[in-house]
Amino acid sequence: MQVKEITDIVEAFAPLALQAGYDNAGLVCGSYAGEVQGVLLCTDVTEAVVDEAIRERCNLVISHHPLIFQGIKNLRPENAVNRCLVKAIQNDLHIYAAHTNMDSVAGGVSGRMADKLGLIRQRVLQPEGALYSLSFYTPAAEAERVRNAVLEAGGGHIGNYSRCSFNAEGTGTFLPLENSRPYCGELHKLHAEKEVKTEITVPEYRLNDSIRAIRENHPYEEPVWNVVKLHTPNPVTGLGIIGALPEAEDPLFFLKRVRDIFGCGVIRHTACGASRVQTVALCGGAGASLIHRAIREKADVFLSGDFKYHEFFQAENRIILADIGHYESERYTKEIFYELITKKMPKFAVQFSKVNTNPTNYL
Ligand SMILES: [Zn+2]
Known part of the structure; x- marks a missing residue:
């Protein structure tokens, strides 16, 4: 099994194109062509994790x-990063990360947090990423084949539906000129062909692949396609998740449940003004930038990490802000990696690191 075969599985779920501009997700050490003996999953790469990987032959x-x-x-x-890198290179390790791209998909870091809390009706708290309508014209006999190729490239997902497309029959005309090699019709003769216009909704990060699928599969010498940017952002990509508890809970009971589920050493939170908590917004990692969004979406509580003192003042009794710890909020992310890889390759050697890499201690 090559490194690329495994990273492709992760990236089919969390495309690298979704990572933030400042991020550095992807393979940072080693080679995509390397042969993988075993995979070690962790939240952070520390020297103890590198030693563990060598020991466990991952x-x-x-x-x-x-x-x-x-x-x-x-x-x-x-410094620790350099020492990790040198040791990784000396021992032929490959080191890969799925960071803000894993934060930016509905079932990613925050989605996993929401699942642990049993939230229902989950949706992305702050949708980001453009959506496009891609349309193209194919001779009727080839329309299904080309449409399928474009759908395989990742477009056509709307809500809980996949392979969505609209297809309308019509007549295309063209006049093949000197040096053309028309798929149908004759040189210098106006030709009319029964064609199908297909429209497919495509997220920005799949647009190039979708257009490539048209180019590679279309029978025409000069296939025609149009791209129109849609007004609304992609609802399934972006940061944070908002959802509902099946039944309203007492705020302190809820926070204690959060503490137990995420193994928090402490939860720093604002006043529990609300009598009950039902709508829950959350964001794995450092999510203070989403506080206003959570308030606007009428969440009763917003869970994240790395809140600063002054950021707590933004609550103003409209919401309970709870800092559950950065590491704690992301501790289940490695389960996503595990499930993605073992679902495709049930027998492959994949294991969780036993190292607790949380640099924060609580007294
Ligand atoms: Zn993080």
């Missing part, structure tokens, strides 16, 4: 946080 380490974030000027063993 030569592919998949983490949520990328080992390398900033430019590296040398590989002297003066």
